[in-house]
Amino acid sequence: MFVTGHNGPPDGDPAAATASIRDVASAAGVSYQTVSRVINNHPNVSEKARQKVNDAIALLGYRPSRAARALASGVDRAVTVLTSNNSLFGYAETLGGIEEAARAAGIQVAIRVLESDRADDVAAAVEGVSDPRSGAVIVLAFDRAGARALRALPANVRSSAAAESYLGRRAPAADRDRWAWFDDTIAAEQATVHLLELGHKTVHHIAIPSTTNVGDRQRGWKRALVSAGAPVPEVIHPHGWGTAGAHQEALRLLRDPAVTAVLCGNDDQALGVIRAAHDLGLRIPADVSVVGFDDVPAAGFYTPALTTVRFDFAGLGRRAFDLLMNSQAPEPAPLEKPALVVRESTGPAPLRRTGKTTSDKDDR
Amino acid sequence: MFVTGHNGPPDGDPAAATASIRDVASAAGVSYQTVSRVINNHPNVSEKARQKVNDAIALLGYRPSRAARALASGVDRAVTVLTSNNSLFGYAETLGGIEEAARAAGIQVAIRVLESDRADDVAAAVEGVSDPRSGAVIVLAFDRAGARALRALPANVRSSAAAESYLGRRAPAADRDRWAWFDDTIAAEQATVHLLELGHKTVHHIAIPSTTNVGDRQRGWKRALVSAGAPVPEVIHPHGWGTAGAHQEALRLLRDPAVTAVLCGNDDQALGVIRAAHDLGLRIPADVSVVGFDDVPAAGFYTPALTTVRFDFAGLGRRAFDLLMNSQAPEPAPLEKPALVVRESTGPAPLRRTGKTTSDKDDR
């Protein structure tokens, strides 16, 4: 059926073969360069020719070869997302946002996961995506591994970053355009203020592993405390991002009757705290208030329903993609501001905390 | 520095350019075909030549061009994962398993999400991945959209499928080798038996949207009931996979004092049921037992901790990849069997259910 190419199936059924640009050209009665112009939307093509070519394309079921395109132009129309744990809600949603935007733009999305934040793993991942011919890269810099990868990325690969807060303080101004991020500090501050306004003397903070030594959430939390004249307790750093670590730490933390409000680094941690409170016989929010971050879909159905900060992760992903492709655009893709969602897990500070721990004075 | 190619940066800094196979060849003093043989592990290359070529590769920082390879060989070393909702735990984990296996094999992973199970969306997605030159495809057939896409996939694209149960009953035997799946029926049966053995007269079932009219979980659940001589209640079909739909349905279902055990289609739904029980003043497991599916990381920290069926999703992903690439291998990648994890949400059947609904006789 088609004369060019090795696109035909190895055995028989020539109908399944793929048409090349030349087949289209001869069917349309133009040179194959004109076909190339049409599929690339070049301006200087007569309407008549464009029509003929498009008809031929439809007739033959022609599909441009990504490989040939990439080879001839020197760069693939693709973006690789570098991420460390794509099962976490925020990561998965961000990836989804990127994919959505990329799909609309006709650009392929590849993924590459970072095994850990160890130097060799980061280096291997960066090496795997550092070929500028393979297209652009978006780094999910929510954690240390991502932040390191981003730093290690060679300057000659087009890239942008999605992060929960701006990590490029020391970067030149021009580089800022490569970042999509939330104002994490203000979000944390608002959540803390919410608790303070409920009458809590202070707010304890269980943190997620940060990209930096002092995360921006921690900064906002501290700012709220200081400006309210509240004491600033030591930050708790459980192991990892998960529920288990926070649960374990909370089991110790909540024994202290002075602890009446806990701001957690994410919803999973908050769930661990809720469970720890339950284990200790404490009521939420009567004895202790809990706030999370992220607003995972299940958060509204926890018992009690979780007060948390909602992030527009999908929007973040779309914006990161947008920054990559249309840095010229007057306005990058819109991004909802983080918003505190008040549910059941926060309430007025208790006059006096109840629960069995009040009587349990055996712990130090 | 390098003489061939347009790989150099547009302006200056030739050191950043990319070496081509020819540069390597001349540096090693061999023909570029020999270089090709070395990077493709062809057998007939002398150890000496191989050594020289590898040295030159390291020296020049040579990296093969994926595009050129794909163009010349006719097929890209890539696999595209077709998935409908990559934020759900099982999907994300499976994707992670695929990525892990693909990374080890040096194969790129791309993703393409299915917007919905509407015919046009499915067709568009399938169209987007049906170019055999773009590499293989793995379909996540956990839902109707995935199952439809898999059916619509042309025979000439290499593909495999990951599913929660085997959907290819009517497929020819050879096609079965393309499937990675769990024995969902047995898993559901075991979970149901667990509840029956606790003394529950029957088990109600809240289902997730199935790929087929009668899901395999439903089949296993029914089998257990029938063989125990227990009545088979009508299956509840909430809207979607989420917590909200299950919560809403459970609010109605649990009003019936005869309902003492609920088997949910996934952990999110189970959370909705737990919350509904709480809303109705019912205790779990004293009044009603709840079982989920998936064992999401948070399940062990719900209040009460959820009894659920654990699935090895990452293993499923690895196996799906394995089936695609090494169908020759004597043994596909190992896959853990689904396993019931008993925690706090299941307990002996109540003699008589308590809770305010017992007195609330206003509902029909």
Next chain:
DNA sequence: TCCGCCGGTGTTATCGCTAACACTCTAGCC
């Protein structure tokens, strides 16, 4: 001793497309 096989290597022809340049023709200008 001659032949043929085969390990090891080089040569040639594509793969399907884009980019740069060349060419033709018409319209608009002085």
Next chain:
DNA sequence: GGCTAGAGTGTTAGCGATAACACCGGCGGA
């Protein structure tokens, strides 16, 4: 009327690799 500008199209030369084939030498068997 001659000239130029520019729209519209065709021609040519790669992009960086793979595959098929050709070639060359040494070895073992007849």
